[in-house]
Amino acid sequence: MKILVCISHVPDTTTKIQFDAEGKALNKAGVTFIVCPYDEFALSRAAELKEKQGANITILCVGKAEVDPTIRKAIAIVGDQAVRIDAEPLDAFFVAKQIAEYAKTQSFDLIMFGKESIDFNGSQVSGMVAELLDLPDISFATSIDINGNTATLTREIDGGKEEIVCDLPLVLSAQKGLAEWRIANVKGIMAARTKPIQVITPVDIPYYTQTIKLTQPPAKQGCIYLKPDETDKLVQILSEKGAL
Amino acid sequence: MAILVFAENVNGTFKKPTFEALSYASVVAKNLGTEVHAVAFGTASDEQYQNLATHGASKIFVINHPALASFIGPAYASGIATVAKQTQSQIVVIPQTYNGRAVAPRVAVKLDAAMFSGVTSLIAKSGNGYEVQRSAYSLKAIETTSTQRDKLVITLKSNAYKVEKNPASGLVENFVFEPSARDLLLKPQRVIKASSKISLTEADIVVSAGRGLKGPENWGMIEELADLLGAATACSKPVADVEWRPHHEHVGQTGIQISPNVYIAIGISGAIQHLAGVSSSKTIVVINSDPEAPFFKAADVGIVGDAFQVVPALIQSVKKYKASH
Ligand SMILES: Cc1cc2nc3c(=O)[nH]c(=O)nc-3n(C[C@H](O)[C@H](O)[C@H](O)COP(=O)(O)OP(=O)(O)OC[C@H]3O[C@@H](n4cnc5c(N)ncnc54)[C@H](O)[C@@H]3O)c2cc1C
């Protein structure tokens, strides 16, 4: 089985988000970058599938050389080889087309994504890649088991879960539950240092969207403090907010 | 040219996110000088379709195909894109539900449209294209973004736009759409309903608790408060991790993102990853025994106190209020 796991390189979850002077991009000074936590669910499940039934795993990231350390973090969890498509990932459609062009040259049985990148929270790339490759896709997958050529998955839906069966090849996006996060062990980290990252030239296509401005969300007015015995007052406030 | 809204129904009932999307699309349509169409799958009662009309749909295209009785993402995306093409809709508005988010990117590719997700503002014209605002960096930023494509697909953030009545003609039209074999590769088996009575993503009020509650046996008062308020219950990640509460209640960066009208956080510290899922709630109430808990910085109303005293007192106050109103 050949598995592709696509990862995005995102600011650590504890990062205070600040912008550059122009207000158009993240101020990267002092920011630690990580593998998107949802992509880690995909990586962890890929590692389990590899242990259980054998698989060859490729890691793919669209980004400039700055993302190489993040790719190595992913390889340390699981990965037989890695590919970097050498372009700025400024737009989901652009990223999806790059990934689809690469995937067309291979024959993956399973292509895995995170449910969303925690920078632009788009939940776009996986569905776009699936459509570009004319493959079925299951988003917000909370489990996958593979038996021969057939996969059984559950996906999150409003108010519960749904069970779906589908033959490979297929595309999924990982929701929490797909696997427990794995911490890379020393052996993995050492091995990741020497695994090659193949750098590919991007296909020449336009970005469909442009960021004009990034701003902080409006600050809270400040907290109104009530005493522990002022719950009647709290109920009054709740009723004014339409909660009763 | 029209604006097409994906009207998602669950067993024949259209829900709040659909009405938000229609209300939103009506204003955008008025600004752009056009009208709103809806596309729905399966069957629903006349009364249900009338409800779409009341909220702004001048036409309702119904795709009633035996293979599409339950949701199949790729096939629904094909159906929506087919309607959009035939009716020359330049803009498709999709509610940001799980199913909405599953179809939107495929619709965008089929239409070769630009796509924005989690949109929080009206769509404005910008040159040949459009401009919107959306939330980014897990609610830590607002992005203003634009496209020069003349076709656009958006998902509308839940609770970002109020449901409003906007009566339109609501002509129901049967739309013949034949899914391809490749559209039907996913075989839905069954739905496993979450035990909670009110779905978290749709809830107007959410009562949430964290590790401060000490153990699963103490959730009785949380459930009682939620019941009284007609609220859904939620929890922090560690609480779901140790299985004090079911996983589907976990909110935050790696859980469910919600933006209810009122979020009540009890015994939750307010770690940045937790806030990433809840900070766009309209009103945040924090009950925590530690005056230094970071959650107070994000709160509108705070009570520094012991949950085991404050919550039972709050339950009594709600009961008292209800008895007198
Ligand atoms: C990559 C990553 C992703 C994460 N994603 C999420 C996520 O999606 N959601 C999430 O919630 N967390 C997430 N976390 C974890 C997060 O960092 C915090 O550890 C977690 O939110 C803390 O949960 P808590 O507030 O319930 O517990 P604690 O931090 O232990 O806080 C308990 C609080 O209860 C208060 N308390 C104690 N006793 C009482 C009492 N009697 N009455 C009132 N208050 C009391 C304490 O003062 C304290 O503030 C993530 C972490 C990482 C690294």
Ligand SMILES: Nc1ncnc2c1ncn2[C@@H]1O[C@H](COP(=O)(O)O)[C@@H](O)[C@H]1O
């Ligand atoms: N630059 C990128 N390179 C490779 N994969 C990506 C990239 N950006 C996003 N992805 C993948 O697409 C998923 C969804 O991203 P998004 O649509 O941006 O929310 C992520 O969780 C990754 O799996």
